[in-house]
Amino acid sequence: MENNGSDLFVIILLGFFLMLLMVSFIVIMVIYHRQRQLENRQKVASMKAEFENTILNVEKEIQEDTLSHVGRELHDNIGQMLSLAKINFARSKPESISEGRNIINQVIKEIRGLSKSLNLDWVESINMEDFIKRELEKLEAAEFCQTDFSIEGEPLSLKKDEKLILIRIIQEALNNAIKHANPNTISITIKNENDSKLILIQDDGIGFDTANKSEGSGMANFKKRMKMLGGDFQIDSEQDKGTLIKLYLPK
Structure with missing residues (x-):
């Protein structure tokens, strides 16, 4: 009887120790x-803050570039057009007055275009294809180099924030080519086929x-x-053989 009582004890x-271990294990797992x-919430919050900070920096850089562009246009283009209009209005010939009016109308159109570029809301309305074409047209208009653009597959579908970042990336790539490459031709290709999204x-x-x-x-x-x-x-490049930048976008 005593042995039975001792065994039961x-x-x-x-059983008590096992239960204590189980409870301790459960508590530890809950705490862990x-x-x-x-930690995951903090990581997500950190990533979100970093993304928002990146967007702010991109917006600031694009606005600064836009202001520089507006300044150049006001000085080099609109300033000259207004001077030309002034010369025409100073003449008494009807055809000169008419030409002066035409120039003023063109100035108004140019200023409207510049005012729109100051507002980044244009990012929502423009697609990447049109943006790239516009950037390449600027290079050709400045007689910097020849350009080429092509698209394989469907147009890219991007959110505004994604477009802002990608716009700045493409601008940086083009600026690097302008500053350092001395090219005869710059080409951009969008490949959006099947599960692959790539910009060359x-x-x-x-x-x-x-x-x-x-x-x-x-x-x-x-x-x-x-x-x-x-x-x-x-980035693939060799001395005297040009440069190829491949941008792999998320699927």
């Missing part, structure tokens, strides 16, 4: 799970050794912005 004691949830930016300029490519703020921004889009990029 041991069984009860073991809540900690992981908290190619020039036939002087190229560079990719092993010695700069890791400065420009390249860092490039990497960061492609990461924000959920995509990736690759």
Whole structure:
């Protein structure tokens, strides 16, 4: 009887310890799970803040570029047109007065176009294809180089924030070609077929050794912005053989 009582006590004691272990395990798992949830929330909040900060920086850069463009247009284009209109109005000939009026009407159209460019709401209404065409037309109008644009597959469908970032990435790529490549031709191709979304930016300029490519703020921004889009990029270049930039967009 004493042995039975002792065995029962041991069984009860073991059961108590097992129950204590189970409760401790459950408590630890709950605490661990809540900690992981908290870490995930903090990570998501950090990513969201970083994305919003990237958007703000992109908007600021685009606005600064736009203001620079407006300044050049006011000085080089509209200023000259107004001077020409003044000369025509100073003449007494009817045809000169008529020409002056035509020039003023053109000035009004130019100013309206510039005022629209100051508001980034145009990003929502424009698609990437039209934006790229417009950027390449600027290069040809400035007689910088020849350009080519093509699209394979469907037009890209992007949200405003995604477009803003991609617009700035393409602008940076073109600016780098303008500053450093000295190309005769710049071409951009959009490939949006099946499960692949790819933008190719190619020039036939002087190229560079990719092993010695700069890791400065420009390249860092490039990497960061492609990461924000959920995509990736690759740069292929050789000395005197041009440069090819591949922008891999998320599917």
